[in-house]
Amino acid sequence: MSECSKRLEQPLRYKLLTAHWCSISSVSGSDESPRCQQYNTKTHCNYHPRSCRPRGPDTMSRTEHSITNGRAVSSAQNGERPNAHLPIDVFNASSVAEIKAALSHLHDQEVAVTARLDALVASQKDFSRELGRLDLLRAHLGSQTSTTHAISHGMLSDAAATADRISSAVRQLDLEQSRVKATLEVVEQVSELKACVLGVAGSMGAPQDWETAASYLNRASKVPPEVVHGTFAAEMVPTAEVPDPPNVTLDNAAESLCGLFLREFDKAVKENDGAKITRFFKLFPLIGRSEVGLDVYGRYVCQGVASRARANLNAGTGGAQSKDGFFYANALTKLFEHIAQLIDGHGGLVERHYGPRKMTRVIERLQLEADLQGGIILDTWSDERHIDRKLTDIKSYAFTFLVQSFLPAQRSATPRSNSPATRDGLPAEDEGVDMKEIDGLLNEMAVMLSRWSLYCRFIAETCNVRYLTASTSLCMDVFGKLTLCKATEDESQKFTPPKFLQEASLSKKITDRLINPFNTMTTFFFRRSVEKAFQLDEQPSGLTLHPQKPLKADPPHITSAVDDIMYIVNKVLQQSLATSQISVVTNVVPTLGRVLGSDFIGMTQRKMRDECYPKAPVQGAQPPEQTVISFLVLINNLDVAVDYIRRIVQNHTETKKTITGPDGQVEETDPLRSLFPVPAEAQLAAQTLQTLASSFESKVNDLLSDGIQVVFNNVVKHRLRPILADAFRDVEYQPRDDSDPTSTVYHEYGDGDEDVDDGASRAELVRPRFAASWTALLLPISRILTASSFDRLLNVTVAYLARLLEKRLWSYHGRINALGATRLERDVSGVVNAAVDVGGAQGASGRYRHREAFARCLQMVLVMGMDDDEWEDVTRGGETADVLDKISREERARIRAMVRR
Incomplete structure (x- = not known):
């Protein structure tokens, strides 16, 4: 570095x-x-x-x-x-x-x-x-x-x-302590066992205290089996008086007491000693023989059920009582009531001494007896009433009148359906099947099925309610029937019949002997009633198309067949629903719909086509008055029938409010839920009824629309064009001044000009002419048709009239000036008001709805009468243009060009 x-x-x-x-x-x-x-x-x-x-x-x-x-x-x-x-x-x-x-x-x-x-x-x-x-x-x-x-x-x-x-010492001490406690517990149990063995032996000796002996056996049964059969007990319990091991001693004592109790119970039954019966019945569970006690008790109560059922059945055998229409229904009802009383009255005793859910074993034994006695009642009823023969006669019935009614009519000599010749000449084709007898059988079967449904509901509720949670409390009403105070269980599970009831022989016999014949007879009864109603059908009297003549009959103007058939529909529905059998409802109700569709609607359609079709003898002329009236009455039949069916179904499906209690509390009741406690079945029944009403209404509406169209085409349509032409006859819309007598001058009274000539200036020509002709055309029809049917006809008529009026407005091209446009607007408004006001109160409810058909016409005259400022606003697409929603922009220009300015 x-x-x-x-x-x-x-x-x-x-x-x-x-x-x-x-x-x-x-x-x-x-x-x-x-x-x-x-x-x-x-x-x-x-x-x-x-x-x-x-x-x-x-x-x-x-x-x-x-x-x-x-x-x-x-x-x-x-x-x-x-x-x-x-x-x-x-x-x-x-x-x-x-x-x-x-x-x-x-x-x-x-x-x-x-x-x-x-x-x-x-x-x-x-x-x-x-x-x-x-x-x-x-x-x-x-x-x-x-x-x-x-x-x-x-x-x-x-x-x-x-x-x-220290911990090891504590664990050792705990182990020793647990062993000491176990030893003491075994010693105490062996001591208790020895006391029970000696007590049983002593009680069964000279004192013969059976209750005490049974109580000792019950105490001994609480000792664990391993202690009873253990070597320590075998060494300590036997004594000189009782040398056998404790398990042998107890088993022998239980067998001996069981035989003794059986003999004493049977003796008490023969003597009809209720106190002794109850005394020995309570002892069986104490000696560990609960099944034996329940079986012998079930045999005892079944003997009572059988004897009373035979007595009820023999009371009318060979006598006049068997001819009573409800004798066998009452016999079956008494059988079910007796069983229900036994279950309700003795259920508490069995549950208290034998434990929960033990009554089910007795109920199963009672159901076997109910199968036997109920089967005897049904077989006897079937033989006595000759059900099989009647079913054969029903299946072979040909419905000759209905079949012949749908054949091509012989127009050369076709009498009216209500003529005396037709009624008096009817063959006695129903002598083989007495309708009154069939009606009685249906009533009796309905009662039997209703009682069977109530019995099944009671058995299901009694058996299923025992499986509820402990938080659910049970109440006993005044009739002794178990009811839920706190609904914590699904209703479907609560009222589902137990398996032994579903597989019972009586359940199968109910289906074969009651449900199937009921469905077959109901179908025949209803169809034969429809046939009979048409055979005896009568037209309403005193109907006329002359407006000046009063009508002698009260509305609605329908034939007698509608009331008769709808009465039978209501009766059959009530009868079927009263059975509380969903299989009956799902079979009978669709059958009613099929018969109504094929016979009632078919017969009406055939009459409208062949007997009462309003056809003019000469083209351009009016059809015969009586034919038109008959056709209008048939239209009323369809409309009223739909209303009847709707009201009948609503009466059976809608909830009803009833006042209960002294305080006037209002309570809602659902009729279907009271008849069908299972929610799924109640919903299915309601759907079936609603389907009947909707399908019938759909079929009728198709025929009703066709009938209205026929009336319009053959009675109304050809007169609309002359009426409109006559209303606008000699009327021009390019006047020189208000005094032009052909200009439909319109003045409000009270303008202050009292000197104006009333004959000319106040003469409104178009509306009075149109209103008079329009009323003369439709008022006679409105007096006969129902309100809804006439509303249908008016809807079709005003739609066609609106098209005719629009064509007439287009024909005024170049023949209108500004003053004439204003007058034309007033005349068109007068025609529209007169058109929708026909029929009095009947047309008032739909007045504004029918005015929609004239929307284009009203908007056309509105465009014609606009001043320049308003028209300029329309051309710009302003607020005024929103009012003219029925005509296009090009049409507005054409309409505006029609007026000469």
Whole structure:
């Protein structure tokens, strides 16, 4: 390093800087000290003061210079091109300017290095102080470590050994204590067992105290079996009086008592001694024979069920009571009520002495008896009522009237459907199937199915409620029926019948003997009722199309078949829903929809096509009045039928509010949920009913629209053009002044001009003409049609009238002046008001809706009557243009050009 200093003549501060940097590197142990050593040993020296700072080989190669023959040699002299950005070397300077530049650069470097060196020297004191502090901390830590090792080996090791010995002693003591407790427990159990064995033997001896003996056996049953069968008990329990092992003694005593209790129970049953029956029934679980007690009790209650069922059935056998329409339904109801009373009355006793859910075993035994007795009742009913023969007759019924009604009509001699000749000449085709008898059978079957549903619901609730969580409380109502006070169980699971009830033979017999015949008979009954209703159909009397003549019948004007059929629909729906059988509802309700669609709608359609079609005898003339009236009545039939079906379905599906309690509290009841407690079944029943209403309404609406179109085409349409032409007859819209008698002058009364001639100036020609003809055309029809049907007809009529009026407005091109445009606007408004006001109150509700059909006409006359400022606003697309949304921009220009200005 001294050699480099002599050659470069560095100042002393450069040496200090280099020494200080190398010392830092050596203290910190970094990899910079070798470079400093290399700096001291090698013959190459960096001219830059920062040469001793760590840098890469590339940097070193760029900044280092070679020393050759005692002078610095640049890399360019060694064959390398010098970098353009490096300062000029003082030794290679070729001019005074370069030397001054090099010196200036060296001076700047000296200032920078000096500042950094001063900072390093200033920070060296703090660095040295921190190093000294670290040395002190290291010395202190060493002393602490020595002290810790001394404490650990000198004090804690002995304490740890002592604690381990104490812990082992405690564990040994706990083990000995547990063994002592186990031994004492076994001794106590053996002592209890010995006392029970001796007590059983003593009670079964001379005292014959069966309750005490049973209680001793019950206490002995609580001793663990391993103790009873253990060797210690076998050594300690036997005595001279009872030498057998305890398990043998107890088993023999239980068998002996069980036989004794069975004999005494059967004896009490024969004597009909209820107290003794209950006494011995309660003893079976005490001796571990619960199954035997439940079986013998089930046999006992089944005997009572069988005897009462036979008594109820024999009460009407061969007598007049069996002819009663509800005798067998009452017999089946009494059977179910008796079983329900037994379950409800004895369930608490069984649960209290035999444990929870033990009553289910008795219920299963009762269900077997119910299968037997209920099957006997159903078989007897089926034979007595000749169900199979009636089903055969029903299936062979041909529905001759309905079939012949759909055949091509003989127009040469076709009598009216309600004529006496037709009614009196009907063949006695229904003598083979008595409708009154079928109705009675349906009522009886509906009662049976309803009672079966209630019975199944009670059994399901009784069995499933025992599986509720402990937080659910049970209440007993006044009828002794278990109900939930806190609903914590899913309703679907709560009312799902148990498996033994689903697989019961009575359930299958209910399906075969009741549900299937009920569905078949209901279908026949309804279709035959529809046929009978059309056979006895009567038209409303006193209807006429003359507006001056009053109508003798009250609205709605429909035939008698509609009321008859809808009454039967309501009756059949009530009957089917009352069964609470979802399979019945899903079968009967769609069948009603099919029959209504095929027979009711089909028959009406056939009459509208063949019997009452309003066809004029001569083209351009009106159809016969009676034919038009009959056709309008058939349209009313369809419209009223839809309303009836909708109301019937709503009556069965909507919730009803009832006032309950003395405080007048309002309670909502859902009729379907009361009949179908399972939510899924109630929802399915509601969907089935809604489907009936929607499908029937959809089918009727199609035919109703066709019927309205026929009335419009054959009765109304051909008269609209003459009515409109007559209204605008001899009317011109380019008058010279207001006194022109053909200009439809319109003045408001009260203008102050009282001297104006009333005959000319106040004469409004278009609206009175149109209103008179329009009313004469539609008022007779509106008096007969229902409000909704006439609204349909008016909707079609005003749409066509609007098109005719628009064509007439276009025909006035070039024949209107400014004053005539104003008058034309008033006349068109008068026509529109008269058109929508026909029919009185019937047209008022839809007045503004029907005005929409004339929107184009009203906007056309509005454009005609605009002044220049308003029209300019329209052309600019202002607010006035938004009012004219029914006509296009081109049409507005054409309309504006129609007026001569």
